[in-house]
Amino acid sequence: MTTSRSRTGNGLTKAVIPAAGLGTRFLPATKATPKEMLPVVDKPAIQYVVEEAAGAGLSDVLMITGRNKRPLEDHFDRNYELEQVLRDKGDAAKLDRVQESSDLATMHYVRQGDPRGLGHAVLCAAPHVGDEPFAVLLGDDLIDPRDPLLARMIEVRRRYGGSVVALMEVDPEQIHLYGAAAAKPTEDDDVVNVSDLVEKPSTQEAPSNLAIIGRYVLDPGIFDVLRRTRPGRGGEIQLTDALQALAADESLSGPVHGVVFGGRRYDTGDRGDYLRAIVRLACEREDLGPEFREWLSTFVNEEM
Numbered sequence: 001m002t003t004s005r006s007r008t009g010n011g012l013t014k015a016v017i018p019a020a021g022l023g024t025r026f027l028p029a030t031k032a033t034p035k036e037m038l039p040v041v042d043k044p045a046i047q048y049v050v051e052e053a054a055g056a057g058l059s060d061v062l063m064i065t066g067r068n069k070r071p072l073e074d075h076f077d078r079n080y081e082l083e084q085v086l087r088d089k090g091d092a093a094k095l096d097r098v099q100e101s102s103d104l105a106t107m108h109y110v111r112q113g114d115p116r117g118l119g120h121a122v123l124c125a126a127p128h129v130g131d132e133p134f135a136v137l138l139g140d141d142l143i144d145p146r147d148p149l150l151a152r153m154i155e156v157r158r159r160y161g162g163s164v165v166a167l168m169e170v171d172p173e174q175i176h177l178y179g180a181a182a183a184k185p186t187e188d189d190d191v192v193n194v195s196d197l198v199e200k201p202s203t204q205e206a207p208s209n210l211a212i213i214g215r216y217v218l219d220p221g222i223f224d225v226l227r228r229t230r231p232g233r234g235g236e237i238q239l240t241d242a243l244q245a246l247a248a249d250e251s252l253s254g255p256v257h258g259v260v261f262g263g264r265r266y267d268t269g270d271r272g273d274y275l276r277a278i279v280r281l282a283c284e285r286e287d288l289g290p291e292f293r294e295w296l297s298t299f300v301n302e303e304m
């Protein structure tokens with residue numbers, strides 16, 4: 001039996017962020033710019049996700065990228081020329097904002113090559129992650145830093161071992177957009193034991209309206225299962241299918257639990273959600289919010 005600190009979940013330090021998708025829903029904006037770089041207010045969407053990982057103590061971030069994703073690497077690197085220009089101008093505030101993204105975490109990158117699905121993207125992390133539990137954060141879901149979901153999931157992994165997914169109740173009409181979970185309560189109000197998972201079921205097939213939102217804390221045992229996982233929904237290797245195999249057989253790498261999230265989540269996955277996320281986040285910003293909210297309410301009252 002392995003008894004290393006990391007194996008029991010205490011030393012969780014690694015985050016994996018799949019970012020190889022083509023972002024076709026945002027064409028033509030994403031023709032030459034990765035969708036992860038689209039601004040949400042004034043920061044690229046992906047920076048919120050890396051900030052969330054860093055905020056949960058994950059200091060080592062591996063991004064799974066692909067062709068045309070170089071701007072991601074540049075964004076999390078230093079930009080000495082720009083820093084010097086701002087320093088010469090004495091613009092300390094902007095200098096801080098430029099340096100923020102390069103100081104968040106130690107960044108690593110690996111290319112997915114063939115985009116064969118989310119499960120395959122996570123499998124690309126195996127050599128870097130090794131035999132440690134790790135977190136996976138999907139870039140289309142932004143979680144409000146005031147509702148720290150990932151820290152809670154790491155705690156749950158520490159308590160129960162195995163793997164942990166983030167779940168949220170959604171309108172049954174929407175469940176076909178998500179992985180759906182069948183789950184039983186535990187003695188913790190916000191934690192359920194997951195017994196079944198189905199990727200993007202119809203409303204009739206769905207085991208419940210508990211949807212996986214894009215946060216996972218995974219036992220490294222998932223890699224062996226992913227290697228054996230055949231293409232599923234959409235002909236892709238699905239992370240949900242590998243988690244289903246874990247949930248069905250605890251002897252593989254421990255149980256699967258879900259943290260039921262009741263906090264603020266901003267979806268940036270399609271154009272409508274993306275616009276809503278920007279408006280909601282802009283309204284909450286201390287610097288921009290008061291003026292923007294006032295404008296927005298006048299706009300809604302007078303123009304709509």
Ligand code: G1P
Binds near residue numbers: 177179200213214238
């Ligand atoms: C992925 C997962 C799905 C999950 C969703 C959360 O789907 O496959 O199980 O519910 O992320 O955002 P995608 O939205 O990438 O199609």
